[in-house]
Amino acid sequence: MSTNFKHALFSQFARVGKALSHANRLELLEFIAQGERSVDELATVSGLTVANTSQHLQHLRQAGLVTSHKEGLKVYYQLSGDDVITLLDTVRGVAERHIAEVDKLVNTYLTVKDNLEPLPRKELLKRAKQGLVTVLDVRPAEEYAAGHVPGAVNVPLKELEGYLKNLDAQQEIVAYCRGPHCILAFDAVAALRDKGLTARRLEDGFPEWKRAGLPVES
Amino acid sequence: MSTNFKHALFSQFARVGKALSHANRLELLEFIAQGERSVDELATVSGLTVANTSQHLQHLRQAGLVTSHKEGLKVYYQLSGDDVITLLDTVRGVAERHIAEVDKLVNTYLTVKDNLEPLPRKELLKRAKQGLVTVLDVRPAEEYAAGHVPGAVNVPLKELEGYLKNLDAQQEIVAYCRGPHCILAFDAVAALRDKGLTARRLEDGFPEWKRAGLPVES
DNA sequence: CATATATTCAATTAATTACTTGAATACAAT
DNA sequence: ATTGTATTCAAGTAATTAATTGAATATATG
Incomplete structure (x- = not known):
């Protein structure tokens, strides 16, 4: 029972890892870190299709790294908090030191x-x-x-x-x-x-x- | 040319994300964080097969999160540095706050x-x-x-x-x-x-x- | 109401990942 | 040299993920 709980908890933590496991999502996060962006803007600056961009953003939102709000036709994405900047910096730092x-x-x-x-x-x-x-x-x-x-x-x-x-x-x-x-x-x-x-x-x-x-x- | 470089860099950072994208690897990291462990010990405490444990450890080692050394027959794994503790804590904290x-x-x-x-x-x-x-x-x-x-x-x-x-x-x-x-x-x-x-x-x-x-x- | 715009969803395809199984390798003991 | 132990490797299978395409949905405009 408690091993099931621990495994369930690690599975949730792994969602954050999964969100960070693809270059496209890391790049999108770096763009969003500069300030809130719309899907269309993110697709343009990243060179991805709008549909693909949207799918990566759903992934990031479900992992809790970004939030979104709609203004008219456009959906704007922002980071969930400064802790996501810290997360990105920590991943970057570990990679720099050890890869x-x-x-x-x-x-x-x-x-x-x-x-x-x-x-x-x-x-x-x-x-x-x-x-x-x-x-x-x-x-x-x-x-x-x-x-x-x-x-x-x-x-x-x-x-x-x-x-x-x-x-x-x-x-x-x-x-x-x-x-x-x-x-x-x-x-x-x-x-x-x-x-x-x-x-x-x-x-x-x-x-x-x-x-x-x-x-x-x- | 510079976009290829940036993409290559993000792909490397994504290796850290991939290493953290599975519950089994996160659990192994938590065990290793308590002190260096052998493959056999890690397999036992995690309930995974030795082969599967070894594969996850290769994954972690190639992502730079752990290092290993051999003593006689046994291979011991340890964390690459305290920054890996910080990485795990940051992932955990982000998940706690936003999931x-x-x-x-x-x-x-x-x-x-x-x-x-x-x-x-x-x-x-x-x-x-x-x-x-x-x-x-x-x-x-x-x-x-x-x-x-x-x-x-x-x-x-x-x-x-x-x-x-x-x-x-x-x-x-x-x-x-x-x-x-x-x-x-x-x-x-x-x-x-x-x-x-x-x-x-x-x-x-x-x-x-x-x-x-x-x-x-x- | 019809059309345009922006975004998301769902299905399909291709690529990647996790686990298992058996073989291969390295080291120690006999 | 042979056998035992510990670990890693490679191949196969099943599951998951990424991108694409077309449809669906939501909002704005005429």
Whole structure:
């Protein structure tokens, strides 16, 4: 009887594991972490069909990781709580530390572009308050609009070149994106350095900043 | 190119999710969290065949959650790091907060036996140092032997009755087990209260105590 | 009321996973 | 060298999951 209870409990916990067991769902969660999104928007940004996106979202909702509400024709999905950010970060951290293939991918695609230590959130807050840095948000405009680090400028990567003349060449630039492995932040930093500017990345992404209770602008 | 990288990265993270997507593997992880175990021991305590146990362990090892070493004929498995304890606790916490069925199971099987707030670790350490409590470890003897809270007495549930006469009836008793949902701790507390004794549970289990860097006896 | 839009559902197909069984491998004891 | 013990591997079977397609449902607009 009590072994049946324990097994039933583990089966429920396994639902969370199942929700995280496919790359598409992890990607959808990263998108939703930037702010609530509709099914159509999620399908577009992920490159999945609407039906497939919807099915993955049902899976995530039934596992308790997201919730939804309807506004007119559209259904909007949001994370169930900050604990889902923590869950994603914990899975990511464990994979980084213990799966050699992750190390290899990160070294091949990310570290080659920026092998400096990223800037801790609290440090960025301090420097931003002192007016010592320019903060660059390289996410798509709609994610920026949903919420961003106060004072951050939204410059998608392809517009960075044209934006350079607006920058104070003496000031340090800190770029951030959706999370710690978002290549856009790495690319931005590499491009800025190519131009002789001083640039670094924030240690993770906007969801972690927000979860830390730091100020948010929208 | 960078979308392929991101997808490859998410696929690797998904390996961690897959490792956690079956009740049997979660249970094996909870057993291993108590201390390193051999395949044969894990098969016995989980009720799975040795071959099936071994297959699940390969899965866990390839996902980076456990490591193994061989001593003579036997292969011993241990967790890859304390971050795996954190991962399990995070999955458990998310499931508890966001899956209604978990709430139902916990209420039906656990809260009915003990609905008092469990005791925080630091509080137990303090009271134990002052000699104010009796600490009861209700795990099987081999898990106790592998490591336990200093001063804890190992009394498996079926021996509790016979052990009662050894107790200082005036002193509070704190019981702990493998984790926060281990029914043995709940049963022990219920049985002790039935006898008029003052009993509580520790807030989680031995792995969390150890991860917190608190003193460990073996 | 009819049509358009957005989303979900259900059925089908293909791929993946879990368990079982028997064989293979590695190490220890005789 | 042979036998025993412990574990892993491989193949087969059954169950589950992911994507696709078309239908169904809900809401908004004309």
